Amino acid sequence: MILKLYNDNTNLRDLEKVVDVLKNGGLIIYPTDTLYAIGCDALNVRAVERICRIKNIDPEKVNLSIVCYDLSNISEYAKVDNATFKLMKKNLPGPFTFILKANHNLPRIYRNRKNVGIRVPDNNIAREICRLLGNPILSTSVFLDPMEIEYATDPELMEEKYQYDVDIVIDGGYGETIPSTIVDCVDDAIEITRQGKGDLKE
DSSP states (O other): OEEEOOTTSOOHHHHHHHHHHHHTTOOEEEOOSSSOEEEEETTOHHHHHHHHHHHTOOTTTSOOEEEOSSSTTGGGTEEOOHHHHHHHHHHOSSSEEEEEEEOTTSOHHHHTSSEEEEEOOSOHHHHHHHHHHSSOEEEEEOOOOGGGGGGGTOHHHHHHHHTTTOSEEEEOSSOOSOOBEEEEOSSSSOEEEEOOBSOOOO
16 A cells, blocks of 8 residues: 655644554555655564564664654663763754664563664654654665665555555655664764764764
């Protein structure tokens, strides 16, 4: 199922359809301010496991990332000191993934590597879904094959490719091809481990 939504004018009725799917353990493909992503309710372990199987992700080897509505409840899911919080506040919403130490409010599957990625994308569709859901969204980018780039940027082609894996593909327009910048904040020294879209303001 493909659902058209607009970043500058989100339709509440359509957003509620998406949220109902997530509350029932479903999966979606949705736009962010960087790449399109596959997402689910981050606190629904079975849904998280489904995404890991689809993307062939081993959560013991790869940090999982969650999308939040804003920074107000970051401390519910990760340990963040004042300096890191100030850095995040300067740069979010924006195209950044901040790696933090996960806390015990996240399911064990996130704590296999002890860390979690935190995103607050500059995209109203993604953020409004989080707000209405009341939980963060587990988020992993749609696979970006340089030889088939349209299958990660064109919602209609994504629906064709992933129709048996996800419940809804949200058409928020053509996607981008540059991922988020990853900022590792686990240790005292802040380190950019992947330069993507966006320049970090320190």
